[in-house]
Amino acid sequence: MTITTLDQLPPGPQARVTAVQLTGAERRRMMDLGILPGAAIAVALENPLGDPTAYRVRGAVIALRREQAQHIQVEIERA
């Protein structure tokens, strides 16, 4: 299993959040969106311009900027 950050997650494989390296309001926001350790996450839509990227998490599609996604540590589970 590969550990990486969410912004490095390629489209296709399913990943699991292992850590949210944010604090305060930003961390709270991620948790409210369902992004917290243990959550399953995958790339839903790539952006031709590269940023932001849409992710599927807990049944909803959430768009994150790279600067947000790079603080979320994930473990790639399967291709």
Add this chain to the structure above:
Amino acid sequence: MSVDNAVTQPTTSIAAGCATCPMYNGAQLTRLGINMTDWDFVVALAGNPNTGKSTVFNALTGLRQHTGNWPGKTVVRAEGGFLYGDKRYKLVDLPGTYSLLSTSVDEEVARDFILFGQPTVTVVIVDATRLERNLNLALQVLEITDRVVIGLNLMDEAKRHGLQVDDRRLARDLGAPVVPMAARQGEGVQALLKAIHEVATGACAPRPRRINHRDPQLESAVAQLVRQIEFAFPGLPNARWVALRLLDGDESIERAVRDGTLGQLTQTVAPQPAPTIHLELEAVN
């Protein structure tokens, strides 16, 4: 025998159709649209984005608040009224929000109304196909108030996806009434009205499951803060919630305490029904 069958068949299907028929509903529900100068109860309609809040709102008020799927559709709150039994209800459709703790503009509108607008009943519409995501807000609302009804919407979509949701078990686990609904088809609207009415009149008193912190240090800090908050803002509801947010370092709440806007919230969002008009109405009856 075959004639008997032919007769009973349509009878059952008519009975099944009753709950969704406007004629049947008309007996108890009168939609008041925006015509609501005086009301007995205020009902807040909360929920995650895309759970069908506005569809429920329209079904109850007869209004045509825009329904559609784009972010921030209901940015300011929409209000409408309905009459159920002999009570007049004001219904407030809040913007979709994932949480009461984050601070985007529309989430603040929803948060401030639920916390400080003191609605008689808060209805949380949850998406049956995405319960895990939706229960976050439901639990946060249950932390603040006992008078909650959960509208378990999009049951038709859940069924289509092969999902079975045990609404009775959910009600037991949450400690609040849960009404399964498919609001687009009008299903469950009657049951929702009945549940709102029971909670508003006190016929049903939910006892929500709450997370008990049981930390003496935290509790003493909260108690200290609550005293100070109540002194600075007399009559402010949910001082405990405010205290917990302050301890959590919530900057928007801190600002509201510092500049005094926290106290204004209660006054601006909670207009009380005029008691004189109310008495006249009773006299007429």
